[in-house]
Amino acid sequence: MSLEADTEHEGKFEDQSEAEIKNKRSNLAVGIEDIPSWPQLILLGLQITISIIGSQVYLPILLADILCLRDDVVLISKIISATFFIQGITTLLQVTFGIRLPITQGASFSYIPPAIALMTYYGDCSTGEGQQQNGTLTQTDESSKIRLAEVNGGLLVASLIEVLIGVTGIISIIMRFIGPISVAPVIILLGISLSRIAWSNCHPSWGVALFTAGLVILFSQILKNVKVPMIGIKKGKGLYVVRTRLFLKFSMFLSIMSGWLLSYILTVTNVFSDDPSERTYNARTDISNEVFNNTRWITFPYPGQIVWPKFTIAAFFGMLAAVIASIVESLGDYSACSTMCEVPTPPSHAINRGIAIEGLGGMLSGIWGTGTGTASYSSNVVVIGITKVASRRVMQVVGVILIILAFIQIICSFLSTLPDPVIGGTLLAKTGMIISIGISLLQKIDLNSSRNMFVLGLALCFGICLPDYMQENPGVINTGLPTFDSSVSILLETGIFVGFVVAVFFDNVIPGTKEERGLTQNKASSLEDTMEGGESQNETDAALRCYDFPFGMNAIRRSKFAQYIPISPTYRACRKTKQKSIKRKPHTVED
Numbered sequence: 379m380s381l382e383a384d385t386e387h388e389g390k391f392e393d394q395s396e397a398e399i400k401n402k403r404s405n406l407a408v409g410i411e412d413i414p415s416w417p418q419l420i421l422l423g424l425q426i427t428i429s430i431i432g433s434q435v436y437l438p439i440l441l442a443d444i445l446c447l448r449d450d451v452v453l454i455s456k457i458i459s460a461t462f463f464i465q466g467i468t469t470l471l472q473v474t475f476g477i478r479l480p481i482t483q484g485a486s487f488s489y490i491p492p493a494i495a496l497m498t499y500y501g502d503c504s505t506g507e508g509q510q511q512n513g514t515l516t517q518t519d520e521s522s523k524i525r526l527a528e529v530n531g532g533l534l535v536a537s538l539i540e541v542l543i544g545v546t547g548i549i550s551i552i553m554r555f556i557g558p559i560s561v562a563p564v565i566i567l568l569g570i571s572l573s574r575i576a577w578s579n580c581h582p583s584w585g586v587a588l589f590t591a592g593l594v595i596l597f598s599q600i601l602k603n604v605k606v607p608m609i610g611i612k613k614g615k616g617l618y619v620v621r622t623r624l625f626l627k628f629s630m631f632l633s634i635m636s637g638w639l640l641s642y643i644l645t646v647t648n649v650f651s652d653d654p655s656e657r658t659y660n661a662r663t664d665i666s667n668e669v670f671n672n673t674r675w676i677t678f679p680y681p682g683q684i685v686w687p688k689f690t691i692a693a694f695f696g697m698l699a700a701v702i703a704s705i706v707e708s709l710g711d712y713s714a715c716s717t718m719c720e721v722p723t724p725p726s727h728a729i730n731r732g733i734a735i736e737g738l739g740g741m742l743s744g745i746w747g748t749g750t751g752t753a754s755y756s757s758n759v760v761v762i763g764i765t766k767v768a769s770r771r772v773m774q775v776v777g778v779i780l781i782i783l784a785f786i787q788i789i790c791s792f793l794s795t796l797p798d799p800v801i802g803g804t805l806l807a808k809t810g811m812i813i814s815i816g817i818s819l820l821q822k823i824d825l826n827s828s829r830n831m832f833v834l835g836l837a838l839c840f841g842i843c844l845p846d847y848m849q850e851n852p853g854v855i856n857t858g859l860p861t862f863d864s865s866v867s868i869l870l871e872t873g874i875f876v877g878f879v880v881a882v883f884f885d886n887v888i889p890g891t892k893e894e895r896g897l898t899q900n901k902a903s904s905l906e907d908t909m910e911g912g913e914s915q916n917e918t919d920a921a922l923r924c925y926d927f928p929f930g931m932n933a934i935r936r937s938k939f940a941q942y943i944p945i946s947p948t949y950r951a952c953r954k955t956k957q958k959s960i961k962r963k964p965h966t967v968e969d
Contacts, residue, residue: 407623407766410480410719410924414769418627422767423775425631427783430484430755431796434461434780437485441749444493445529446522453684459784460679460746461485466780468739468752473773477724477732477754478925479715480762480773483739486753488703488872493529493696493749527685530744532693533751536701537740544734547944549705550726556709558822558896559830559885563837563877564710565816570842571873573809579802583641583650583661590637590803597629598764598807627765630804637800638663660798675788684747696864697751701740703872704753708736710874711754714815718759719768721924727949728925734945760808763815822896830894833884841877844870 408414414422438457447453468483543549580587605621625632642663644650650658659665712732716723724732732754739752758776762768823830848854848871855863855870869875885895926947927934940946 405766406720406768407627408769408772410721410768410770412769413771414767418622419772419775421628421631422765422769422772423779425628425765426482426758426761426772426776427779428631428634428796430482430758434458434465434484437461437490437750438748441490441493441526441529444490445525445749447526455787456677456679456684457748459677459787460684461743461748461750462780463679463784464739464742464746464748465752466777466782466784467742468735469777469780470774471738472732472735472754473770473777474928475731476735477712477728478770479712479719479721479724479728479732480758480768480770481711481715482755482758482773482776483736483752484755485743485748485750486700486704486707488700488707488753489533489697489750493525523685524688526747526749527688528690528693529697529749530685530747531687531689532695532697533749534687534741534744535689535694536697537737537744537751539698540701540705540737540740541734542737543705544730544732544737545945547726547730547949549709549733550730550944553709553726553729555886556882557885558819559833560837560878560881561710561713562816562819563834563841563881564706564874565714565819566813566838567841567873567877568707568710569809569812569816572805572812576802576805576809579798579805581802582658582797583644583799586637586641586644586661586797586799587803587806589640590633590800591806593633593636594629594764594804594807597625597632601625602629602766627767629765630761633807634796634800634804637803638796641797641800663797676785677787679746679784681745682747687744687747692860692864695862699869699872700751701737702869703875704736704751705733706878707874708732708754710816711759713819714812715754715759715762717815717818718762725925727945727947730949731945759815760811763811764807824894824896827890827894829888829890833881833888836884837877837881840880841873844876845873 408422413419438454438461442454442457465482465484472483473480602623602625604623604625606624607619607621608624609619641650641661645662645664650662652662653659709729712724712729736752736754743749743751758773820834825831848867852867855867857863931947934940934946934948937948941948943949
């Protein structure tokens with residue numbers, strides 16, 4: 379599947395680039411710059427949305443429970459609505475102007491531990507008049523909202539620092555010290571952590587979970603090459619029949635809907651118990667009816683609707699730790715997403731923009747009062763690997779769908795009825811893919827090197843064992859400085875952060891050649907490294923076009939000042955070579 383040139387004067391140069399691009403994404407059903415037909419766009423967008431909807435709904439409910447707001451159904455619905463709104467906007471900005479990879483943005487679990495740590499200073503939730511009694515704070519609604527305001531205040535300021543890290547190019551400088559052996563443990567540990575969540579979600583009904591996971595495997599692996607005839611409509615052509623790989627493209631969507639339908643049948647037939655103390659209760663599809671019945675049809679999220687942010691030092695340091703963890707996670711997601719899309723690893727300017735926009739999303743989340751910042755979603759990267767659909771336009775549709783959902787709260791309530799086993803089943807299928815992506819990065823390093831084996835093993839060992847130890851021994855860090863103790867504890871309880879730090883430290887301290895460390899193949903640090911590595915001019919230009927802005931590139935390339943701006947596509951590159959500006963016409967995909 380190739381792209382059509384918009385001009386004819388590039389000649390042989392363009393022909394070579396076309397052949398390279400086609401060869402690089404020969405395994406994709408839809409390439410990164412391809413545009414599926416509108417019916418497919420909507421369905422593919424819904425598939426991605428449904429795959430991330432569980433966390434988008436679950437996290438606000440979890441946060442409300444932590445902050446003693448579990449009984450305020452109206453407030454929870456507002457938080458869910460605001461979460462959809464902010465994440466939709468951030469996804470659009472990220473895909474269009476940020477990292478430029480088809481990766482969605484969403485509320486991150488990294489921001490939950492700071493809220494838990496903050497509440498340890500105020501005691502557990504209980505009913506009463508808001509007084510401190512026997513170490514337990516009995517919260518009123520107003521005092522609980524103060525805690526939420528503090529969380530959002532810390533999130534707002536911490537996310538501002540994330541924006542500065544991106545726009546100043548600090549993150550691209552840090553990336554010079556990060557090789558494949560540093561990123562691989564992050565992705566592997568992320569997959570391991572998600573597998574634990576998948577396991578707990580499957581527990582209410584392993585039958586439904588395995589049924590859902592089995593369908594994902596059946597559709598994406600066994601029936602992936604089966605083409606199903608479908609009716610299409612084209613201007614000037616009318617109705618026509620087109621054969622498309624339906625099972626491959628919509629494997630996640632079909633599996634989730636089938637799993638939900640099975641759970642619904644088992645719910646209405648009372649196979650699943652309606653007793654909350656029973657194991658199968660969380661497999662029911664009607665346990666969220668209270669939220670559904672108390673949700674307004676139409677709403678409009680606006681700043682301060684939930685609560686205005688309030689700054690405190692403790693909340694700031696806690697959220698700063700979460701920001702660091704989310705940055706590490708996003709760096710791994712960027713690399714994994716580029717691998718799934720079969721494009722070069724993002725250059726420094728794209729990474730700078732990606733981190734800056736994630737920080738902007740966190741700031742908006744703090745202003746709108748959601749309490750959870752923004753991070754890239756690994757689950758959507760796995761969906762790309764399973765469905766082979768890597769179109770930017772699909773992710774832009776996802777952003778629009780999320781914004782629409784923010785206005786139509788009743789739909790959010792319906793989506794919240796997705797039972798735990800369905801979510802767990804899809805995670806079972808996805809976590810294996812995440813771990814395999816991390817393992818695939820290791821092919822860039824020398825696996826026969828005892829040095830590399832030591833670094834990798836130590837990173838994985840510390841990333842798994844240290845967080846478990848910290849969770850089993852709360853309060854083990856006690857310096858007498860509560861703010862410092864909570865911040866360090868949050869960092870050490872985050873496996874991907876621990877593994878990343880250990881890997882980066884030993885990879886840069888223990889002597890090793892660039893070939894041994896895989897740095898000669900790693901294109902993540904900067905475009906200069908790519909050119910110094912001996913890549914052809916055509917391949918370098920193709921990599922640049924993949925991460926260029928969607929418009930205005932002619933003016934940017936003519937500007938000498940733009941090469942000094944860390945978020946500019948010509949950042950540092952123009953100092954060594956002049957790049958040609960080539961407009962490309964997206965390919966319309968019908969099959």
